[in-house]
Amino acid sequence: MRNSPQVLSVPGGNQRPRKKVALKPGYSPLDWARLSASGKDLRGTSELRLITMEEIALHNKRNDCWMVIGGKVYNVTHYVEFHPGGKGELMRAAGKDGSALFNDTHPWVNAESILRACMIGFCSGPSKSQVKAVEESDDSDASA
Numbered sequence: 123m124r125n126s127p128q129v130l131s132v133p134g135g136n137q138r139p140r141k142k143v144a145l146k147p148g149y150s151p152l153d154w155a156r157l158s159a160s161g162k163d164l165r166g167t168s169e170l171r172l173i174t175m176e177e178i179a180l181h182n183k184r185n186d187c188w189m190v191i192g193g194k195v196y197n198v199t200h201y202v203e204f205h206p207g208g209k210g211e212l213m214r215a216a217g218k219d220g221s222a223l224f225n226d227t228h229p230w231v232n233a234e235s236i237l238r239a240c241m242i243g244f245c246s247g248p249s250k251s252q253v254k255a256v257e258e259s260d261d262s263d264a265s266a
């Protein structure tokens with residue numbers, strides 16, 4: 123119906139209103155595709171490498187933002203303004219593994235393709251705090 127909010131159906135049957143934001147002129151998906159293909163250095167580093175969660179966590183700022191999606195590490199600093207869901211949403215996963223948030227929100231989005239030009243490496247594994255959390259929940263399971 124005209125003027126009714128668009129509703130998004132995600133796998134699992136949940137429905138929620140769409141939250142796409144109005145992007146600034148020059149920040150459309152097509153503009154991002156052009157920038158990605160332009161040869162401009164969007165990585166800030168030359169070689170792909172293994173990166174720890176500890177190091178990734180240091181890059182959690184608007185002007186220095188790394189993120190893990192599906193085990194791959196991306197420097198999304200240049201992408202932030204282009205994210206169709208807005209800066210605020212993207213920054214929720216700044217310096218973190220954003221895979222769960224990403225897949226909950228838009229599993230159909232091809233991050234590998236969109237972020238190809240800003241991939242900087244592979245996540246070397248969980249952070250110490252993540253390991254500790256799992257160990258602690260194992261302990262509480264064992265005692266249950």
Ligand code: HEM
Binds near residue numbers: 206223
């Ligand atoms: C860096 C990886 C990400 C990429 C490449 C990406 C890309 C996109 C794209 C292409 C859309 C438009 C989807 C469509 O039109 O159907 C979108 C929308 C959106 N994204 Fe992301 N996104 C990323 C990470 C995230 C994260 C981590 C969150 C949540 C914390 C998030 C939240 C959203 C939201 C809320 C929308 C609006 C969805 C809607 O209601 O229409 N995104 N994103």
